[in-house]
Amino acid sequence: MVRLNCVLLIDDDEPTNYLNEKLIREAGCADTVVTKESGEEGLEYLVSCAEGNIALPDLIFLDINMPAMNGWEFLEEYRKLDESIQSQVLLIMLSTSLNPDDHKRAEEMQEVAGFIHKPFTTITLEEILEDYFKSNGN
Amino acid sequence: MQSEGMNDSLGKEDFLEFVFKELMAISKGTSTLDEESFAKAENQEQLQVLEGLIYLNEDLDLYKTELNAKVVALEKKNEELAQFNYIASHDLQEPLRTVTSFSKMLAKENKDTLNETGLEYLNFILQASERMQQLIMELLDYSRIGRDKVLVDIDCNRLVELVLLDMSAVMMDQKAEVRVEELPEIKGYKTEMRQLFQNLVSNAIKFRKKDSIPKISISAERGDSHWIFKVRDNGIGIAEKHKDRIFGIFQRLHSKKKYEGTGIGLAHCKKIVEIHNGEIWLDSELGEGSTFYFKIPYNY
Incomplete structure (x- = not known):
């Protein structure tokens, strides 16, 4: 099984973070799982990793509908980060939205690798690991 | 013929x-x-x-x-x-x-x-x-909002007085200072108009700056075909990019932990103003307070 160094969850809903963190931990596919409850906090974390020479998350799950900085606004700022950060991170949107426009918008963004619907499940997690990380070895 | x-x-x-x-x-x-x-x-x-x-x-x-x-x-x-x-x-x-x-x-x-x-x-x-x-x-x-309602003459001075009376506990708690200028009489839906003022004033208090007394002023000006009401506060303000979004249903700019609520207050305000054929908008700068304006036509 693929094992990641770090997964970052960005969602304003505490129970959602709780559940998803538990799911990832129990799947045993990451050394650490970090949860942030807003887009701003997520960005700060990425910047602090880069500045503090802490390993960046390999995988980010990003919610869309959040107060203040929503998922789309997060992506605007994320885009401005150093390219070395973006090249190390795989970003997947994890949303309740069934709106096809959201899906399309995500697909058109270079920074977004995938779009999945809540609830997040072990099967989805395994598929992501299989699709995006398996070829990297480990 | x-x-x-x-x-x-x-x-x-x-x-x-x-x-x-x-x-x-x-x-x-x-x-x-x-x-x-x-x-x-x-x-x-x-x-x-x-x-x-x-x-x-x-x-x-x-x-x-x-x-x-x-x-x-x-x-x-x-x-x-x-x-x-x-x-x-x-x-x-x-x-x-x-x-x-x-x-x-x-x-x-x-x-x-x-x-x-x-x-x-x-x-x-x-x-x-x-x-x-x-x-x-x-x-x-x-x-x-606005279902089966009857248009009546509303003395906005009296209406705002009642709103402030309702909120007196919260206002005393926060030592809020509210200045109300002479307001007009309008034709409108009373319960809704009351809710509109109440939402705007309670937002002004809720989103106050830490360590400062909330100061709110309510006034109205005569326009060509409508009254322009103004509710100004010295609160935390709203960033330019969020000026439209805040009027949406369940839209919030802060985490639930920081400010409670579901984020429907301003959506209510917008709907109330719109059923009066009016408009609502705001002027604000982050950290510099906000002024909410709403227009109500004379002859609604």
Whole structure:
């Protein structure tokens, strides 16, 4: 099984973070799982990793509908980060939205690798690991 | 059509008067103009005018029919939406109540047998169902705004006085200073207008700056065809990019931990102003306070 160094969850809903963190931990596919409850906090974390020479998350799950900085606004700022950060991170949107426009918008963004619907499940997690990380070895 | 001898054609002035009368009739939808009326023309030019009038009348009829069909369809759609909101909210409440009741029961009866994690899960369930209950109630309130309401004369001075009286506990708590200038009398929906002022004032207090006393001023100015009301505060302000979003349903700019609430207050305000044929907007700078403006037409 693929094992990641770090997964970052960005969602304003505490129970959602709780559940998803538990799911990832129990799947045993990451050394650490970090949860942030807003887009701003997520960005700060990425910047602090880069500045503090802490390993960046390999995988980010990003919610869309959040107060203040929503998922789309997060992506605007994320885009401005150093390219070395973006090249190390795989970003997947994890949303309740069934709106096809959201899906399309995500697909058109270079920074977004995938779009999945809540609830997040072990099967989805395994598929992501299989699709995006398996070829990297480990 | 009355016959006046062999020739029905009118003199130039009479013809003009006839055309004018027909134009009025067309605009009222009572024109009986048809090809028989061509007899009124005494030359080619007048004939063309009459033909033009007939075309105009036919076109107008067609537009009216189309417009009417659209109005009927819209009214139906509107009613459907209102019903949908109402029924969905009501029907959603029942299963939700089941979730709440049984989780409460579980918490009460199994408190000693549940471990810490179990209690934590239950807590998540209870909190989420409470929040959902709140969201549904607010959606329901939103859909009810302006339904079956009667327009009355409102003395806004008195109305704001009552709002402030209602909020006196909170205002004393925060030592809020509210200055109210002379306000006009308007025609409007009383409960809604009261809610509008209440939401704006309570937002001004809620989003106050830390370590400073909330200062609020309420005033109104006369515009061309409407009053412009102004509610100004010295609070935390709103960033430019969020100026539209804040009027959306359940839109929030802060985490639930920082400021409670579901984020429907300003959506209510917007709907209330709009049922009065008005507009709402704001001026603000982050950290520099906000001024909310809303327009209410004189003759609503």
